[in-house]
Amino acid sequence: MSSQRFILQNKGGFLPQMLKYGSRAEQTYFSPTHPAKRVHTHPVLRCTCTGESRRSHYITTPIFYVNASPHIGHVYSAVTADCLHRYKLMQGFSARFATGTDEHGLKIQQAASAAGKEPLHFCTEVSGRFRDVFTSCNIAYTDFVRTTEDRHRRAVEHFWATLVDKGSIYKGTYEGWYSTPDESFLTPGQVTESTDSTGREIRISTESGHKVEWMKEDNYLFRLSDFRTSLQEWLRSNPRAIQPEKFYHLVLQWLESELPDLSVSRQRSRLQWGIPVPGDPEQTIYVWLDALVNYLTVAGYPENYSQWWSVVHHVVGKDILKFHAIYWPAFLLAAELPLPRGIYVHSHWTVRGKKMSKSLGNVVDPVESSQRFTVDGLRYFLLRQGVPDTDCDYDDDKVVKLCNSELADSLGGLLNRCTAPSLNPEQVYPPFCNISFPEDSSGRAVSDDYKMVEAVSELPALMKRYVDNLQMYKALEAISACVRLTNSFVQRHAPWKLDRTDAKDKLWHDTILHVCMECLRIYGILLQPAVPAVADKILSRIGVRPDERSWDNTLDFLSKYQGGCSPYEGRALGPDTGVLYSRIEKNRPNPKKNVKIDTDILRKNKL
Numbered sequence: 001m002s003s004q005r006f007i008l009q010n011k012g013g014f015l016p017q018m019l020k021y022g023s024r025a026e027q028t029y030f031s032p033t034h035p036a037k038r039v040h041t042h043p044v045l046r047c048t049c050t051g052e053s054r055r056s057h058y059i060t061t062p063i064f065y066v067n068a069s070p071h072i073g074h075v076y077s078a079v080t081a082d083c084l085h086r087y088k089l090m091q092g093f094s095a096r097f098a099t100g101t102d103e104h105g106l107k108i109q110q111a112a113s114a115a116g117k118e119p120l121h122f123c124t125e126v127s128g129r130f131r132d133v134f135t136s137c138n139i140a141y142t143d144f145v146r147t148t149e150d151r152h153r154r155a156v157e158h159f160w161a162t163l164v165d166k167g168s169i170y171k172g173t174y175e176g177w178y179s180t181p182d183e184s185f186l187t188p189g190q191v192t193e194s195t196d197s198t199g200r201e202i203r204i205s206t207e208s209g210h211k212v213e214w215m216k217e218d219n220y221l222f223r224l225s226d227f228r229t230s231l232q233e234w235l236r237s238n239p240r241a242i243q244p245e246k247f248y249h250l251v252l253q254w255l256e257s258e259l260p261d262l263s264v265s266r267q268r269s270r271l272q273w274g275i276p277v278p279g280d281p282e283q284t285i286y287v288w289l290d291a292l293v294n295y296l297t298v299a300g301y302p303e304n305y306s307q308w309w310s311v312v313h314h315v316v317g318k319d320i321l322k323f324h325a326i327y328w329p330a331f332l333l334a335a336e337l338p339l340p341r342g343i344y345v346h347s348h349w350t351v352r353g354k355k356m357s358k359s360l361g362n363v364v365d366p367v368e369s370s371q372r373f374t375v376d377g378l379r380y381f382l383l384r385q386g387v388p389d390t391d392c393d394y395d396d397d398k399v400v401k402l403c404n405s406e407l408a409d410s411l412g413g414l415l416n417r418c419t420a421p422s423l424n425p426e427q428v429y430p431p432f433c434n435i436s437f438p439e440d441s442s443g444r445a446v447s448d449d450y451k452m453v454e455a456v457s458e459l460p461a462l463m464k465r466y467v468d469n470l471q472m473y474k475a476l477e478a479i480s481a482c483v484r485l486t487n488s489f490v491q492r493h494a495p496w497k498l499d500r501t502d503a504k505d506k507l508w509h510d511t512i513l514h515v516c517m518e519c520l521r522i523y524g525i526l527l528q529p530a531v532p533a534v535a536d537k538i539l540s541r542i543g544v545r546p547d548e549r550s551w552d553n554t555l556d557f558l559s560k561y562q563g564g565c566s567p568y569e570g571r572a573l574g575p576d577t578g579v580l581y582s583r584i585e586k587n588r589p590n591p592k593k594n595v596k597i598d599t600d601i602l603r604k605n606k607l
């Protein structure tokens, strides 16, 4: 059965890409991620083959608002996307990874004015800080977009004109609650009463706790209400479009209520720092519409964008789920553009139970943390401890504990055992002996050794399942469990007790080291997306060349055991004999030092 990628188009716009199997006449469509499962049959669907390569992937982070410097939460979004991007590259995909900065809106206008700077000058400075932090955390983005760039302005203007052409934008009066800090509109049900620090009665957003104000002004409205059914249809046809599943259900729940039309512009008199509405200089385009279009800008919109646009996946924090899972798909449906292939949602890092946030000031500085724990130590902690479904509390002691036990002791210890001159005086990848470790149990290997080999051979498939579900923490947990099994294998057979002058003992000794190095080779390859520097150290030390580090190279794990030959056997080890990861001292420096709490802000927010 052959498969070909199609975009399905209905009356209201494009439905997301699906794979069509079998004859056109059947009009039966299948999810790309669940080809075995029939998900949608629609009488009016029209199919257009995009010619998209199945081996390309485009991943994005949110673009970050430049009202203050980046913190660990931003780095977490970026490290997650970076890990996914590296993982796709390792699998041979042609992949693109975009991040950038969101630079328009009232908050920026106010922050620039408070800093006594021109908005663009202010944005350039803060945007540069994001870029620097990402570089220092080894975030290998392929594109960095700023919403103040000309290419983005062109994309936004074109997108706006398309929405107007399609009749999805009209001029009207918006009246309702608005939260400037969240740059979002709220229904009466999302607003609650509260008091400010002087005891004055105010209204706040139930979700963010930010103050809201009643707004009434003439502006442009987007016919969001027209798209509720199409959005429901999209999600029901694509049960994996939003992951983890709990967020998918949350969006479906939101869609059970009516969607009021959305104001998509501000009067220029209130907001000057933004892109003017084409043909109406009295109005500025709403910052969220402006910002979301960045994903298209990077893909090349409005010119040749379809190659990348058809494989786009967004990584977003749960705080901006509504914008990405409702507003953005609705805008795209209105513009008759394909919907994202996947929206990967993650929860928040908290500090003592409160969301780490620029506005609260309770931020952890990623540069200080990466200097103390190393870049890979910080990346490992974020990906290993960050569970997308639930919030996680950040604590320096947890980083120390995890990195010491899993990177320094377990992984570093294993590498050291195989490569230390005391056990490996020839400094080579030693040979494997089938008589010592045969497929049956007639050699010196015991049943736990076979279990360990089986676990490691299954590891790539397990990792693929986890990473494809955005469960990096489970993938790293599985690798860590295998590292422990390999250490137990060494401990069980204590090669240091064997007599290397005895021919049989020597064969068994070398076989033990060969098995360990094969395990390390697999761990090194699989760890590359998460901790590239640590993985490179492992692979270089055991003599694995850069062209031998792709996903396919995990398929020949312990090939000698399976009767094949090994290209690594007898190879000289790499020259770097340094430790893999140096243990971090606990409590030095002061673990609370890099948690900056702005007490004024906390007081103001009654925390």
Ligand SMILES: Nc1ncnc2c1ncn2[C@@H]1O[C@H](COP(=O)(O)OP(=O)(O)OP(=O)(O)O)[C@@H](O)[C@H]1O
Pocket: 062, 063, 064, 065, 067, 072, 073, 074, 076, 077, 181, 315, 316, 317, 318, 319, 320, 347, 348, 349, 350, 355, 356, 357, 358, 359, 360
């Ligand atoms: N505490 C956090 N944990 C995880 N991700 C975060 C966190 N804070 C921000 N992010 C990520 O960065 C994106 C943009 O966040 P934003 O710029 O609004 O940061 P913020 O610190 O929450 O700012 P503000 O306090 O001004 O709202 C979020 O959607 C999310 O992807």
